[in-house]
Amino acid sequence: MVVGMMGWNVHEQGWWRKGPWTPEEDKLLKEYVSLHGEGRWSSVAKSAGLRRTGKSCRLRWVNYLRPGLKRGHLTPQEEGIIIELHALWGNKWSTIARYLPGRTDNEIKNYWRTHFKKKGKPSEKKDRRRLLKQKMEQDETGTGAKASPLSEVTSEQTLSPELQAQQEFPTLPLHPVMENPQLPVLYQEADSWSDTNILMDGLSGWLWNFDDQNGKGVQANNDCSKMTNKNQASFAPCSFGFDNVDVQNGGYIY
DNA sequence: AAATGTCCCAACCGCTCTCCC
DNA sequence: TGGGAGAGCGGTTGGGACATT
Numbered sequence: 287m288v289v290g291m292m293g294w295n296v297h298e299q300g301w302w303r304k305g306p307w308t309p310e311e312d313k314l315l316k317e318y319v320s321l322h323g324e325g326r327w328s329s330v331a332k333s334a335g336l337r338r339t340g341k342s343c344r345l346r347w348v349n350y351l352r353p354g355l356k357r358g359h360l361t362p363q364e365e366g367i368i369i370e371l372h373a374l375w376g377n378k379w380s381t382i383a384r385y386l387p388g389r390t391d392n393e394i395k396n397y398w399r400t401h402f403k404k405k406g407k408p409s410e411k412k413d414r415r416r417l418l419k420q421k422m423e424q425d426e427t428g429t430g431a432k433a434s435p436l437s438e439v440t441s442e443q444t445l446s447p448e449l450q451a452q453q454e455f456p457t458l459p460l461h462p463v464m465e466n467p468q469l470p471v472l473y474q475e476a477d478s479w480s481d482t483n484i485l486m487d488g489l490s491g492w493l494w495n496f497d498d499q500n501g502k503g504v505q506a507n508n509d510c511s512k513m514t515n516k517n518q519a520s521f522a523p524c525s526f527g528f529d530n531v532d533v534q535n536g537g538y539i540y
Numbered sequence: 541a542a543a544t545g546t547c548c549c550a551a552c553c554g555c556t557c558t559c560c561c
Numbered sequence: 562t563g564g565g566a567g568a569g570c571g572g573t574t575g576g577g578a579c580a581t582t
Contacts, residue, residue: 306550328567344568345551359548380570395571396549544582550575557569 303337307346311336315343316351349390356388360397368394369402 307315318334324347328340336343349355360368364386371382379391379398386394 304552326567340567341553341569342551348569349550377571391570392550399572400547400549542582544580546578546580548576548578550577552574553572555570555572557567559565559567561563561565 302339302342304342307338307350311338312346312351315347319347319351345392349392354388355390360386360389360393364389365401368398372398372402 314334314336315330315338318330318336322330322333326340327344330336330343331338331340334343338346367385368382371378371385375381377395377398379395383389383391383394
């Protein structure tokens with residue numbers, strides 16, 4: 287059976303329903319979780335009278351119904367944290383999400399995909415549109431991020447996102463290298479530049495994969511292979527924490 | 541006004557991990 | 562210790578909303 291709803295096809299293969307959740311289903315799930323707490327999702331479905339798989343219930347709760355979830359665009363601070371943590375952990379969205387209270391892994395994943403993953407750059411008009419929309423939302427709420435990330439972020443970055451996050455979320459652990467001094471790369475004195483390059487290769491993919499104009503990526507002065515040892519030595523310890531922001535290209539300079 | 545492009549987000553799928561027996 | 566079930570995670574898809582052409 288297939289039922290058209292909100293543009294989705296709501297499949298009812300056997301007993302389970304699929305597709306968008308209805309307000310009634312949300313209500314049932316919220317009531318159940320408020321009474322019994324999270325967990326045992328497979329039994330939640332049947333106990334709450336929902337024709338949804340446990341998986342679907344969990345996802346709905348985690349990504350949409352859970353109290354404390356933020357809505358709306360990510361702030362520049364949150365963007366910075368995502369960029370930093372993604373450089374550390376890669377696509378560990380759930381791990382990254384732990385340091386962004388109120389944000390879900392799904393949201394962060396979607397955001398990354400939209401803004402950083404793709405090769406081509408949306409037009410600057412699009413960016414302006416997004417920023418304008420963000421500003422309007424902030425004007426309405428009187429809270430949140432600055433109106434223009436690009437114009438304000440330089441001063442914002444006086445504190446590295448890590449330190450900002452550390453202040454905002456005291457549980458944020460130190461960078462792994464700070465906790466593990468034996469790690470030989472980048473953040474401390476590297477034994478060799480090849481060691482640092484290993485990490486930089488990983489970093490370069492995201493550092494300058496911001497939306498670019500020509501589809502080739504905005505490659506700033508982080509071509510480590512062309513740097514002298516002297517440059518490398520001064521460059522290596524600078525990571526984690528933006529030293530500057532390339533406003534024109536939208537990249538962060540370390 | 542219609543067509544097109546892009547952004548955003550909810551939801552699903554398949555795989556992996558963890559726990560328990 | 563191995564297998565099964567449940568939970569979690571990352572990748573992907575589909576569609577609405579909105580701006581641009």
